[in-house]
Amino acid sequence: xxxxxxxxxxxRLLLTIVPAxxxxxxxxxxxWGNKGLVRQMELKTDLAEANTELADIQRSNQRxxxxxxxxxxxxxxxxxxxxxxxxxxxxxxxxxxFVDEDEGxxx
Numbered sequence: 001x002x003x004x005x006x007x008x009x010x011x012r013l014l015l016t017i018v019p020a021x022x023x024x025x026x027x028x029x030x031x032w033g034n035k036g037l038v039r040q041m042e043l044k045t046d047l048a049e050a051n052t053e054l055a056d057i058q059r060s061n062q063r064x065x066x067x068x069x070x071x072x073x074x075x076x077x078x079x080x081x082x083x084x085x086x087x088x089x090x091x092x093x094x095x096x097x098f099v100d101e102d103e104g105x106x107x
Contacts, residue, residue, distance in 0.1 A: 030039050071077050083095065084087040 029036065033039070071081070083093075088095075
């Protein structure tokens with residue numbers, strides 16, 4: 001039995017280490033790379049949060065549309081809004097306004 005020569009030993013080492021390093025680098029890229037598994041999980045979480053926020057916004061829009069439709073069809077709602085926002089009222093109505101003591105001193 002003869003001992004392997006130095007060049008033969010280096011060749012075997014090279015043929016073992018290069019593929020191992022390549023596989024290790026590939027595995028790291030698949031897991032932590034720009035499009036890797038970790039990034040995919042982050043994006044799925046972001047998507048779920050965005051969908052939740054979208055659903056909240058859509059519910060809010062539906063409420064606003066119902067209020068708008070009610071304002072278009074019911075004049076009493078417009079009168080109430082004018083009374084609350086602009087301190088206006090229908091003829092003969094009494095408007096009672098409460099002023100905070102701090103605000104009253106500032107006037």
